[in-house]
Amino acid sequence: MRAAFSAQAFMKSAGGGKDSPPDSAARKIAHRLIESSRSEGQGADSPARAAAAACDRLYRELSRWVGRDGCHALFTRALAQARTDHPALGKIQLHARAEPYIDGVAEAIIAQGDPATAQALEAMLVSLVELLGRLIGDDMSMRLIERSLVLTEVRGPVSENRREEA
C-alpha cells in the first residue's frame, strides 16, 4: 500500500485541542496561505482578516475538487476542533454556498482582539490541512492546497469589499 496513513499520527491529531508545532508542514502551508492573502492586499492592516481571506480562498478552491458540501464538512470539523483551544472562534460562522464563506470575523475581533482571532483562524486552517491529510494523505492534500495557491493567483482573490458588505 502506497498511502502512509499513520494510526499514531491520527490518534495524535484527531484528539484535537493542541496546536501543531510551529515547524509542522500543516502550519507552514497555513502560514503561506495567509501570507499570500496579505500580499494580495487582503487584510493588509489586520492579520485576522488576512487569515479569514485565506480560509475563503481555500474553501473556494477546494470546493472545485471535493464539492462545496464536502469542503464545508471539512471546515466544520476543523472549526469544531480548533474551537476547544481558541475561544475567538466562538463568534465565527461558516456559510456554505455563500461568499464570503467565513463570517463573524468583525465580532470576533471586537470580542477577542485581532491577534487572538488571527491565531484562532490560523489554528482552524492548520486543523483543516491536517484533517485533509489524514483523509487523503499528506502528500496529495499538500498538492491540492498548493494548487489552490496557484489558481487563486491566476483568478484573483475574493474581494475584501464583499466581506465588508457581508
Place this chain on the structure above:
Amino acid sequence: MKVDEREPIKALVTGVPGLDTVLGGGLPEFSFNLIAGGPGSGKTILAHQIMFQNATVERPSLYFTVLGEPTLKMLRYQRQFKFFDPTMAGSAIQFVNLSAEVMDRDLDEVLRRIVSETERLKPGIVVVDSFRTIGGQHAAAVTDPLDIDQFVQRLALHLTSWEATSFLLGEYAVEEQRNPVFTVADGILWLAQATDRNSVVRKLQVVKSRGRAPMPGLHTFRITDDGLQVFPRIPEHKRLRHEQVRRRLSTGVPGMDEMIGGGIVAGDAVMLTGPAGSGKSTVATQFIAEGLRQGETAVIAVFEEYPEDYLARANARDSDVGRMIASGKLELIYLRPLDLSVDEALAAILEAVQRLGASRIVIDSLSGFEVALAPTFREDFRESLYRLVGTLTATGVTVFMTAEVPEGFADARFTSEKVSFITDEIIVQRYVEIEGELLRVMAVIKVRGSDHSHEFRTYEITANGVNVGGPLKEYDGIITGVPTLRAKPTRTKKRTPRAE
C-alpha cells in the same frame, strides 16, 4: 479507397492488464464510452486506472465527480491502489466537482461547466462519475424526455470535438439498455459480479466497441492492490498448435522413460493419475529436476499445498530445486485465491512460462485445481481445461499434470473420466495387494503416436525419489488390485530392493 489505405484509429492503452486484448487492441482514441455496472462492480477503479495510465501534464485527465460517492472518500480509497500516483493530482490529474450544477437541476449549466473545464484544461481523458446521477436528478424535473437525449448527444459531440476520450460511469441494470446513452456511446464496458452460492466472480463484457473487434463473451477479472486485471477468455483461433519436433524428454525417473517408449514427447500434455500417496508429486518434481539438470527452465503450479511445504519436500529429494528457484530457472506458482477462474490460472501460468522461457510445466494437481475454482467454473471444467492445456501446449511447453483418482481395489478406472481426453500421454499409478503387502504399480495407458510398455511395473518411493522396478508377469488380475499368482512364485527374486 482501398482497405489498406484507411486511416486507422489510434488505440489508447488502458493500463489494465488483459483489457486491451479483450478490446481488440485498446480503446479507440476520442471515443465516447460508457462503463456500466452495479454498485461495487469496479467502475470507478477502472476509470482511475485508465486515467492514470494516460494522463500527462500536457494532456491531463479530467475527472468530474457528481453525486454519489463523495470525492474525498473516493480519493481516500482510490489512492490505496498502486497505480494511483498522488504526485499527479493537481497537475496531470484534475478533479472537478459538479454537484452544485447538478443539484441546481440545470442541464445546460452542467454541460457548460463540463465544456468550459474541458476547454481550459484540454484533457486527453474525461470521466464523469456518476453520469447516472445527472440523469437521475433530472428525471423528475424535466418536462421533455428529449432533454436527456439531447444532453448526451451534445456532451458526446463536445468531448469528441475537444479530442478527448471520455467515459461516463453509471449504475445501470441490464434491462435499461434502451437508455439514450447506450445508443450514443461508441463503447460500452459492462462490469458485473456473478454470485453462485458463497462464491462471487467478477466479469467484464465489451457490449459494444465501434471501430474494434473485441473478444466476445464474459471475461473474468480480479481487483487487487494493483487495480483491475482482466483474464481474457482464450479464443478458439489462437489455439493453433506449433509444429512439434518429436524430441523425447527424460522424466528423471529411473525406468520410466523406457516404459513410455524413450521419454515424454516434447510439447505433449502428460497426465499422471493415482490414489493419494502414490507418489504423483514426487514423479512430477523429478520431471522438473531432470529438465533443470538439462539446462531447461520450468514452472510448477501448485494447488494442493503451500509452496513452502511443496518446496521443502522437493528440496529434501533434490536440492537443485531450491537452488534453481533462487537462480530464476524455476518458478513455483501458488494458485489458491478465492473463486479462481481457469482463465486467471492460465494467465498466471502463461505469464511465468513466457517470462522464464520455460519448456516444462507441472500442474499439481488437476484435482486441487478443480477444487480451487469458483463453483460456476467447475461446471465446465472439461471445456476450460481443454482450452488451458491447448493454449499451453501450443506454446511448445511440455505440460505434466497430476490427478488424484479414488482408490478402489475393484475399481478398474485408470484416469479421471473428466480430463483424460485432453492428454497425449497417460500414466497411471495404483496400489495392489500381494501376499498381504501393499505394493505400488504403474502402467502407461497411452502415448499418442508412439509405442510404449503395456506392463504393470512395480515402483518404490525412496529418499531420492521414485524408482521403477520390474513387471509382475507372474500375476493375473493386477487391474483389480488383488492379483492372483499364475505360476510358481518367483516374484521375490525380481522385486526391486525396498527403500530403508
